[in-house]
Amino acid sequence: xxxxxxxxxxxxxxxxxxxxxxxxxxxxxxxxxxxxxxxxxxxxxxxxxxxxxxxxxxxxxxxxxxxxxxxxxxxxxxxxxxxxxxxxxxxxxxxxxxxxxxxxxxxxxxxxxxxxxxxxxxxxxxxxxxxxxxxxxxxxxxxxxxxxxxxxxxxxxxxxxxxxxxxx
Numbered sequence: 001x002x003x004x005x006x007x008x009x010x011x012x013x014x015x016x017x018x019x020x021x022x023x024x025x026x027x028x029x030x031x032x033x034x035x036x037x038x039x040x041x042x043x044x045x046x047x048x049x050x051x052x053x054x055x056x057x058x059x060x061x062x063x064x065x066x067x068x069x070x071x072x073x074x075x076x077x078x079x080x081x082x083x084x085x086x087x088x089x090x091x092x093x094x095x096x097x098x099x100x101x102x103x104x105x106x107x108x109x110x111x112x113x114x115x116x117x118x119x120x121x122x123x124x125x126x127x128x129x130x131x132x133x134x135x136x137x138x139x140x141x142x143x144x145x146x147x148x149x150x151x152x153x154x155x156x157x158x159x160x161x162x163x164x165x166x167x168x
Contacts, residue, residue, distance in 0.1 A: 013043040024135070029066070049078060057122035067083070072129070
C-alpha cells in the first residue's frame, strides 16, 4: 500500500510543536507492510486540506492517505469537512469501527468527527491527533485495509463477505 501521511495542525506547521502523530502512523504502516510515499504537515485550513487530499489521490495516485489532527470539537478543527469535500464516496464502516473500538478504552473516543472515504482509487482515513488514539484507531481498521486497497485497485473480482482470517 503506497501511503501518504498528512498531519493537520497549525502548531506543528508553524514549528511550535513536534509532530508525534505523523511519525507514529509511519511506523504502524511500515509494520503492517505498507510503504510511506509522502509525509506532509499543513495548517488546519479547509481549502488547503481539500486541495492536498485531492493532489495526493489524483496526482500522486496513492492507495491510502491517513490524516492526523483536526477531528475534534475545536473551532479550528476542519479536517472532516475538508475530507467530505474531497471524497467521492463515504466509507462509514471504517469510521464506526474506529469510534466503537476507541470507546471501549476511552469514552471520549466518540467525540472524534473523523471521516473515511474514497476519492477515485484512494482510500482516505481521518485519524485523531493523539498518539494513543491513533494506535487504537489503526488497530481497529488495519486488518481490512489491504483488502480495501486491493478492491479499489480492481485486483479483487469477487468479494466474499467472509474473512479468510476469521475462518481459521
